[in-house]
Amino acid sequence: MAMRLSSLLLLLKLSASMSIPTFMAAGTDEEAALLAFKAAAISEGDQRVVALSLSSRGFTGVLSPAVGNLSSLRRLNLSFNGFGGDIRASIGRLRHLQVLDLSRNTFSGEFPVNLTSCINLTTIFLRYNQLHGHVSFEIGDKLTGLSVLSLDNNNFTGAIQESLSNLSSLTNLEFxxxxxxxxxxxxxxxxxxxxxxxxxxxxxxxxxxxxxxxLSSLQWLQLQGNMLHGGIPADIGNRLPHILILGFFSNHFTGPIPASLSNLTRLGRLHVLVHLGLSYNRLEADDGEGWEFLTSLSNCTQLDFLDFSSNAAFNGQLPSSIANLSTNLQTLSFCDTGISGSIPSSIGNLVRLQIFRGQNTSISGVIPENIGRLGNLTELLLFNTYLSEQIPSFIGNLSNLIHLDAHHANLEGPIPASIGKMKNLNILDLSQNRLNGSIPEDISDYHSFLYA
Known part of the structure; x- marks a missing residue:
């Protein structure tokens, strides 16, 4: 059955307010837009439009006020286009609307207060736009059926509204x-x-x-990049049994890293800690206490990211238990701390490690032979440390290494010719050491940046 005439006229009004990308153009922009709208519209019953999906079509222009006349619309998806201007107040007339996705456009203006009249909304995606002003307190008072509220990457200001606590079905709150x-x-x-x-x-x-x-159902808790302070609860591992990603970095948190993080293993289940970011805080450790968390993390068998760098009060010797972390670990960073001691000889156990950052610390001793087992390593940063003896020849086994920086690291002796086998190496900095001999020809032939 053909779409009813009134619905076609509404789509025509909508299409008149936008421009069509050249690769879609056929006839006038208006004609091409109408064709695209007809193809993307879903109707049922009496042929009223109930869904309109025009994601990633390359549209530009503004959203026509006529959108508010699609009174049966339940789903509206205009994401990943180039729409700009205000989000029309007329959208508040869509009383049947359940899903609204206007993300990845350039909409500006304030949060459309009339949107809170769409009392059947369950999902709002407005992320990656240029919206500003306060987030309406009426969201929590009127849109009580919301499960997703995603406002990431805008310019919203003001406080987080207390009324959001009324959203008892909310699963995603993204600000x-x-x-x-x-x-x-x-x-x-x-x-x-x-x-x-x-x-x-x-x-x-x-x-x-x-x-x-x-919030025992939490899987992602991301608080990084704020000015929050206080300690991380000692029993956090018991409180958040389903957590996958904890982001606390770039704040002012103090105290030790809790050993209870090891409880986030959920043995026999898929819910396990995979990402732990704690850098750029004021967390503390020394040889007496504060390192228990590292031993406990050996139970987190799916951990692939651990960063506790840039915590100036993190001192004491690097425990050998760091080599007992998950073999899935891909990023390990403890740089810019007061950590001392040596790199454990068993570091080669971390066979999937890609990024190792230990620079600007007081670590000392030799580069262990076992590091040559880290064949997936792409970045090895050991500069401004107190290493000793020669650069081992087995460093050449790191065939995927892109960036090797060990300047000002107290190294001595010749540059091993095996580095010439590292064909992916783009940056090599071994300056400010006590190296001698000549630079191997294979190295100087192909490296983009060479400092020796």
Whole structure:
């Protein structure tokens, strides 16, 4: 059955407000847009349009106010285009709307308050636009059926609204990369259904409320890039049994890293800690205490990212248990700390390691022979350290290495010819050491940046 005339006229009004990419153009922009709209529209019953999906079509222009006349619309997806201007207030007339996705455009203006009239909404994606102003408090009061609220990568300001705690079905609350400020409301801890909470890279301050750590369904907790302070709860591993990603870096957290993180193993299940980012804080450790977490993390068998760099109060000797971390580990960074001691001889156990950053520390001793087993390594940074003796010839076994920097590392002796076998190496810096002899010809022939 053909689409009813009134629906076609509405689509025509919508198409008149936008431009069509050249690769789609056929006749006038308006004609091409109408054809695209007809192809993307889904109708049912009396042929009213109930869904319109025009993602990644290359459209530009503004959203026509006529969108508010599609009174039966349940799903509207205009993501990954070049729409700009305000999000039309008329969208608030779409009382049947359930899913709205306007992400990855250039919409500007403030959060459309009329949107809170769409009381059947379950999903809102407005991320990656240029929206500004405050996030409406009416969201929590009127859109109580929301399960996804994604406003990442905009320019929203003001506080996180307490009323969001009314969204008892919310699974995703995504506010990262905005300019939100103030404390994290303790009432967010009442949203027991939440699984993905991303508040990263805002201007939030204060101490995260303890209620946040009671959200036992959380899989992602990203608080990095704020001005938060206080300690990480000692029993965090018991409180967040499903957590996959913990992002606490670039804040002002103090105290030790909790050993209870080892409880995030969920043995026999798929829910395990894979990402732990704690850099750029004020976390503490010394030879007496604070390193227990590292031993406990050996139980996290799926861990692939561990970064506790740039914590100036992190001191003491690097435990040999670091080599007992997950064999899935791909990134290990403890640079810019007061850590001393030597690199464990068993470091080669971390066979999937790709990035090793130990620069700007007080580590000493030889580069262990076992490091030659790290065939997946692409970045090895050991500069500004207190290593000793010669660069071992087995370093040439690191055939995937792209960046090797061991300048000012107290090394001595000749540059091993085996480095010439590292055909992927682009940056090599061995300057400010006590090296002697000549630079092997194979090295000088093909490396993009060579400092020796």
């Amino acid at each position: 990262a990369f905005n300019q939100l400020e103030g404390d994290i409301p303790s009432s967010l801890g009442n949203i027991r259904s939440i699984q993905y909470l991303t508040l990263a890279f805002n201007d939030l301050s204060g101490e995260p409320p303890l209620s946040l750590y009671n």
